[in-house]
Amino acid sequence: MRIGVLALQGDFALHAKALARCRSASRDRSTGEASPPVDVEAVLVRKPEELEAVGGLIIPGGESTTLLKLMDEWEFVPAIEKFHAAGKPIFGTCAGLIVLARDVESPRQFSLGLIDVAVERNAYGRQRDSFEALGTAILEGRRVPVTMVFIRAPRIRRVGAGVESLAEHGGETVMARQGSVLVATFHPELTDDTTVHRYFCDLVRRAMATA
Amino acid sequence: MSELDEIRIADRKHIGLAEMLKGGVIMDVTTAEQAKIAEDAGAASVMALERVPADIRKDGGVARMASVTKIKEIQKTVSIPVMAKARIGHFVEAQILEALGVDFIDESEVLTPADEHFHIDKFAFRIPFVCGARDLGEALRRIGEGAAMIRTKGEAGSGNIVEAVRHMRAITSGIRRLTTLSPEELMTEAKNLGAPYELVRCVARTGKLPVPNFSAGGIATPADAALMMQLGAEAVFVGSGIFKSSDPARRARAIVQATTHSKDADVLARVSEELGEAMVGIETSKLAEKDLLQTRGW
Numbered sequence: 001m002r003i004g005v006l007a008l009q010g011d012f013a014l015h016a017k018a019l020a021r022c023r024s025a026s027r028d029r030s031t032g033e034a035s036p037p038v039d040v041e042a043v044l045v046r047k048p049e050e051l052e053a054v055g056g057l058i059i060p061g062g063e064s065t066t067l068l069k070l071m072d073e074w075e076f077v078p079a080i081e082k083f084h085a086a087g088k089p090i091f092g093t094c095a096g097l098i099v100l101a102r103d104v105e106s107p108r109q110f111s112l113g114l115i116d117v118a119v120e121r122n123a124y125g126r127q128r129d130s131f132e133a134l135g136t137a138i139l140e141g142r143r144v145p146v147t148m149v150f151i152r153a154p155r156i157r158r159v160g161a162g163v164e165s166l167a168e169h170g171g172e173t174v175m176a177r178q179g180s181v182l183v184a185t186f187h188p189e190l191t192d193d194t195t196v197h198r199y200f201c202d203l204v205r206r207a208m209a210t211a
Numbered sequence: 212m213s214e215l216d217e218i219r220i221a222d223r224k225h226i227g228l229a230e231m232l233k234g235g236v237i238m239d240v241t242t243a244e245q246a247k248i249a250e251d252a253g254a255a256s257v258m259a260l261e262r263v264p265a266d267i268r269k270d271g272g273v274a275r276m277a278s279v280t281k282i283k284e285i286q287k288t289v290s291i292p293v294m295a296k297a298r299i300g301h302f303v304e305a306q307i308l309e310a311l312g313v314d315f316i317d318e319s320e321v322l323t324p325a326d327e328h329f330h331i332d333k334f335a336f337r338i339p340f341v342c343g344a345r346d347l348g349e350a351l352r353r354i355g356e357g358a359a360m361i362r363t364k365g366e367a368g369s370g371n372i373v374e375a376v377r378h379m380r381a382i383t384s385g386i387r388r389l390t391t392l393s394p395e396e397l398m399t400e401a402k403n404l405g406a407p408y409e410l411v412r413c414v415a416r417t418g419k420l421p422v423p424n425f426s427a428g429g430i431a432t433p434a435d436a437a438l439m440m441q442l443g444a445e446a447v448f449v450g451s452g453i454f455k456s457s458d459p460a461r462r463a464r465a466i467v468q469a470t471t472h473s474k475d476a477d478v479l480a481r482v483s484e485e486l487g488e489a490m491v492g493i494e495t496s497k498l499a500e501k502d503l504l505q506t507r508g509w
Binding site for chain 1: 223224225227228230231232233234235250252253254255256290291292309312313314315337338339464467468471472475
């Protein structure tokens, strides 16, 4: 399967690399459990028509104001809405989450509203307040350790009723899913751990099987 | 293997912020109004400074860190990361910028150096640093001191891309050369480069710098930005090029587009239309050695 990575601005190359790592089998260091190789190819997306060739889309970390500006210029907003309406999964990290959220604060700005959460931008502070933490995600009913790198990260201030919280840090949701939309306030693509990307690949695989 | 094999480089969260800026444009601004124009145009970050390099070159005198008041105003005005410059070796300016909560410090040759022998120990700070480099050895020395991002020095304030091209080509061809060397050649190469051996080994193995590699110094047009991206830059800094042009907002938007779509000549042609006058450039080969900014630092 092919998964697009929105390559307008941000750490899109790291997401493509993370998907490439999913192509080989991995073994969980703590449980020894093996993850099979995933048949996935990353495609960098710079024009809306390039979305037609992919089954899922990752919106990377970067600057959300820059991303929105570049998305606007190329009419990505209707294209992504159509992509979502077709049931194709979307995964947003950090700025990608901000772009996908229902409501955005500090400052208020346009967002796609494809997941019912409210986010506050740069809510931990400036770069000196960026941090790493070891957290736990609950994926498919299993508890899995995840290294979380928070960089000028947003905080999810409200989680809508239809939204499932998949991971918490300090009692707050930092990863969530509503149907085909997955979001994280941290950056799994900055670590070697492919757990979160494998989970997203699985969402895409299942969506393609039912399409 | 022993613990001595560990290479110390900048924190992952700091290199991570540089990763988030990739494919973006970092714009020099001297006022809150300019910062707003830059953010509205799609800048990924702004660099706060007292005078743009072209004015520093023209006016002369000692160029220092921007005023605290100005930095605070800019921080209040925009939501994107705010960078600021500290003089080479001036670790107290860096301490002040850290206290202000600046997101990235540029230890910059554009300002008048404070120390002729030593750069700042960047590991001593809780915020990341970007440093200029003219070649691979200089890039690796700065990374060895803890820089989380490297940028070409180019020749700031010249509006002439030739020096940035020279520096980017020197860095990328230096990297390519390392990947062709046998293990026994690497120590001699480290000596010749004046670079930490462990970092030389790391680059020889991976074929890239361990931190993002951006470009700065002389970018004045969308074509200049795209040229640097095609030569291997992962993002660009634009100094005097925007606010010394006749229509800064329009030029800023065009450079943002050109950086994202650097390989798409149709897009480049479209965004290059009707931009007004670019900044006036300087023939850098006619500059006297003493007037060059790039030879500051080592």
